[in-house]
Amino acid sequence: MTKAHALVVDDEPDILDLIKITLARMDLTARTAADIAEAKRLLSDQAFDLCLTDMQLPDGSGIELVAYINARYPETPVAMITAHGNMSSAVAAMKAGAFDFVAKPVNLQLLRRLVESALRLRESDLTPPEKTGSAQELLGQSRPMREIRRLITKIARNQAPVFITGESGTGKEVAARLIHGEGPRQAAPFVPVNCGAIPEDLVESELFGHKKGSFTGAVGDKPGLFQAAERGTLFLDEVADLPLPAQVKLLRAIQEKSVRAVGSQQEVPVDARIISASHRDLNTEVEQGRFRQDLFYRINVIELRMPALRERPEDIPVLAAHILERISRQTGRGPMRLSSAGLERLTSYRFPGNVRELENILERAAALCESDEIGVDELYLPQGSSSTTIAGSPAQTDVPLENYLDEIEKKAILQALEETRWNRTAAAKKLGMTLRSLRYRLSKLGLD
Numbered sequence: 001m002t003k004a005h006a007l008v009v010d011d012e013p014d015i016l017d018l019i020k021i022t023l024a025r026m027d028l029t030a031r032t033a034a035d036i037a038e039a040k041r042l043l044s045d046q047a048f049d050l051c052l053t054d055m056q057l058p059d060g061s062g063i064e065l066v067a068y069i070n071a072r073y074p075e076t077p078v079a080m081i082t083a084h085g086n087m088s089s090a091v092a093a094m095k096a097g098a099f100d101f102v103a104k105p106v107n108l109q110l111l112r113r114l115v116e117s118a119l120r121l122r123e124s125d126l127t128p129p130e131k132t133g134s135a136q137e138l139l140g141q142s143r144p145m146r147e148i149r150r151l152i153t154k155i156a157r158n159q160a161p162v163f164i165t166g167e168s169g170t171g172k173e174v175a176a177r178l179i180h181g182e183g184p185r186q187a188a189p190f191v192p193v194n195c196g197a198i199p200e201d202l203v204e205s206e207l208f209g210h211k212k213g214s215f216t217g218a219v220g221d222k223p224g225l226f227q228a229a230e231r232g233t234l235f236l237d238e239v240a241d242l243p244l245p246a247q248v249k250l251l252r253a254i255q256e257k258s259v260r261a262v263g264s265q266q267e268v269p270v271d272a273r274i275i276s277a278s279h280r281d282l283n284t285e286v287e288q289g290r291f292r293q294d295l296f297y298r299i300n301v302i303e304l305r306m307p308a309l310r311e312r313p314e315d316i317p318v319l320a321a322h323i324l325e326r327i328s329r330q331t332g333r334g335p336m337r338l339s340s341a342g343l344e345r346l347t348s349y350r351f352p353g354n355v356r357e358l359e360n361i362l363e364r365a366a367a368l369c370e371s372d373e374i375g376v377d378e379l380y381l382p383q384g385s386s387s388t389t390i391a392g393s394p395a396q397t398d399v400p401l402e403n404y405l406d407e408i409e410k411k412a413i414l415q416a417l418e419e420t421r422w423n424r425t426a427a428a429k430k431l432g433m434t435l436r437s438l439r440y441r442l443s444k445l446g447l448d
């Protein structure tokens, strides 16, 4: 690959020198500018693979330069150098299109990683996600789905924190995996964490790691999930479920790009892109004091809203066909299809649990269906708008007790899932069981 060229814009000669030396050691050539006017002149002279700019420049704000480069030279990623602790300017820069930021005093290890990420963007050979084999596709040709796919490709080139909203089962995790898989971090791990599923007193140790002996049961040093996601992406699912003390630590980790393990005195730099998601409205959580406003502001630099399935019913046929094909493959039975009445019924259903619910409905229908065509009866959709109700019917004496109890359990679980819009963490809470136990039961009852 040809030598990469960087443009560094800062009016402090010491910082310019430090960055220039670091870049030279990484085999990059660097040109420097002390103000915006000079930077614009250099940009018109030659193409750059990367630009690093200070926030406060003698003739204006670095944000202005970010916007200028984004508009004129969209192929050049720009990172902002911000004053220590000034997270709001970092957020403003990323909202203006900066792909990342580095705080002063510049940590050289983090700077090197940032430069490496930026350079991977110019490798037009970023492997498309379908080739990596791990990423799943977001299917659908409706307008909202096409827009989501376009946004994902754009967001993937950036390093800013992303917050994905949307009801349960709308594909938030699939979207997060795609953002990771289409970007320069694709070769590093994608680490998903269900924040609601970690017991409250273990959250900090899980996320940030712990030192041996820091609490009963800490029998050895253990790195946290942040470190597991080094150079990759940490996906904080159900982020609204994080207890407040862990929120304080998370805020610090994002701000400082470093973490401190439980029981340790030392901060260790970490380079993980944060993508978070919640099916809850975080504005309400903030208003009610359950989620820190400053943390929300920081994780929500880019917001991606996954549309509910009922907002795009035209995608139901293609999704259903795809899911049935997968079921046929997994079960080794011949191809299956929906009757036209079945398809019609599905497209008019509200799907509170979205695509995950569609998957469950079709899996259950496929198991019950004896022919290759699934009809309305096998879909077992709730009548009218009412959801499944727990049977009030007397015990049937002609079925084994165990089957009868399974049936009751199944109905209670389905009802809790429907009431929580198929959010398994919330459904488990409602049923007074752990998520692990709900998962076990879903699997036992063939509902997973």
Ligand SMILES: Nc1ncnc2c1ncn2[C@@H]1O[C@H](COP(=O)(O)OP(=O)(O)OP(=O)(O)O)[C@@H](O)[C@H]1O
Pocket (backbone or CB within 6 Å): 136, 137, 138, 139, 140, 166, 167, 168, 169, 170, 171, 172, 173, 174, 175, 237, 278, 279, 319, 355, 356, 359, 422, 423, 424
């Ligand atoms: N557009 C889509 N195309 C294909 N499959 C999809 C699509 N959207 C969602 N799915 C499938 O639906 C299921 C649920 O998706 P996912 O787990 O990403 O949802 P989620 O929004 O993260 O749910 P939750 O909020 O409950 O965690 C997965 O099996 C996923 O593959």
